[in-house]
Amino acid sequence: MGSILENFTSGIIPMEAYIFVSFIMFFSGIYGFLSRKSLLMVLISIELILNSADINFAVFNRYLYPEHFEGFFFAMFTIAISACETAVAIAIVINIYRNLNNVEVDSLDELKEPEASDEK
Amino acid sequence: MAEQIIFYILAAIIAVFSVMAVTSTRLIRSALYLLFVLLATAGLYLLLGYHYLFAVQTAVYAGGIMVLFIFAILLTQKPGERITPEPLKQRVLAIVLSVAGIAFCGHIVYYNFNRVYSFVKEAELPTKQLGMTLMGTEKFQYLLPFESISILLLACIVGAIMIARKR
Numbered sequence: 001m002g003s004i005l006e007n008f009t010s011g012i013i014p015m016e017a018y019i020f021v022s023f024i025m026f027f028s029g030i031y032g033f034l035s036r037k038s039l040l041m042v043l044i045s046i047e048l049i050l051n052s053a054d055i056n057f058a059v060f061n062r063y064l065y066p067e068h069f070e071g072f073f074f075a076m077f078t079i080a081i082s083a084c085e086t087a088v089a090i091a092i093v094i095n096i097y098r099n100l101n102n103v104e105v106d107s108l109d110e111l112k113e114p115e116a117s118d119e120k
Numbered sequence: 121m122a123e124q125i126i127f128y129i130l131a132a133i134i135a136v137f138s139v140m141a142v143t144s145t146r147l148i149r150s151a152l153y154l155l156f157v158l159l160a161t162a163g164l165y166l167l168l169g170y171h172y173l174f175a176v177q178t179a180v181y182a183g184g185i186m187v188l189f190i191f192a193i194l195l196t197q198k199p200g201e202r203i204t205p206e207p208l209k210q211r212v213l214a215i216v217l218s219v220a221g222i223a224f225c226g227h228i229v230y231y232n233f234n235r236v237y238s239f240v241k242e243a244e245l246p247t248k249q250l251g252m253t254l255m256g257t258e259k260f261q262y263l264l265p266f267e268s269i270s271i272l273l274l275a276c277i278v279g280a281i282m283i284a285r286k287r
Binding site for chain 2: 013015016017018019020021023024025027028029030031032034035036037038040041043044045047048051054055058059062068069070072073075076077079080081082083084085086087088090091092093094095097102103
C-alpha cells in the first residue's frame with residue numbers, strides 16, 4: 001500500500017491500482033454468481049466479471065505495450081461478445097419465466113419443457 | 121494530480137457500487153448500480169487515453185445491455201418486489217471464497233509486480249490508425265475477428281428470436 005500512496009502525487013497512476021480495482025469488481029462478481037439465486041442476478045454478476053476482464057486487457061495494453069493494439073481490440077471484441085451473450089441469455093430467461101413463472105435457479109431441474117402440447 | 125483524484129473517485133465508485141450491485145435485495149436497484157459501475161469503467165478507459173473504447177463501452181454496455189436488463193427485470197418481476205434473502209450458509213461460503221481469492225491475487229500482484237511498465241503520456245491513439253488496424257488484413261490487423269463478430273451477432277439475433285418467440 002505504501003508505494004501506491006507514495007505515487008499519489010508523482011504524476012502517473014500506478015498500474016497496480018487499476019488491477020486492484022478490477023480485482024474488487026471480479027470478486028464481487030464471483031460472490032454474486034455463487035450466492036444469488038435469481039437468474040438475472042447471476043447474469044449481472046457475469047457482466048461484472050467480463051467488465052473487469054476488459055479493464056485488465058486495456059490496462060495491460062496501455063502500460064506494457066503502448067504501441068500495440070492487441071488489448072484494445074480484445075476488449076472491444078469482448079464487449080461485442082458479451083452483448084450477444086446477454087441478448088441470448090435474456091431471451092432464455094424470458095422463455096423460462098413464461099414456462100415456470102419464476103426465474104429462480106433452484107426451480108430449473110429439467111431442461112425439457114413441461115408438456116409437449118405446443119409442438120406442431 | 122487531477123488525474124489521480126479522478127482515478128481514485130472512479131475507483132471508489134466502482135468498488136462501492138459493484139459490491140452493492142451483488143448484495144441488493146431489489147433487482148432493479150442492482151441493475152442501476154451495475155449501470156454506475158459500467159459508466160465508471162468507461163471513465164477509466166477515458167483516463168487511459170482510449171477514447172474509442174470509452175465510446176463503445178458507453179454505447180454498447182451502458183446503453184444496449186442495460187436496456188435489455190431493465191426490460192427483462194420489468195417483464196419477470198412484480199414492481200417493488202424484494203428477493204427473499206438466500207440462506208446464510210451459502211452467502212458465508214461465497215464471501216469466504218471471494219475474500220480468499222482477493223487476498224491471494226492481491227498478494228501475488230503486490231509482491232511480484234515488476235515495475236517495468238512505462239506510461240507514455242502523450243500517446244493519443246489516432247482514430248484513423250485504429251480504423252486501418254480494424255479493417256486491414258496484414259499481420260496485427262483485425263479484419264477476420266471483425267467479420268467473425270458480425271456473423272456471431274447475426275447468429276445471436278436469429279437465436280434470440282427463435283428462443284423467445286411465441287409458439
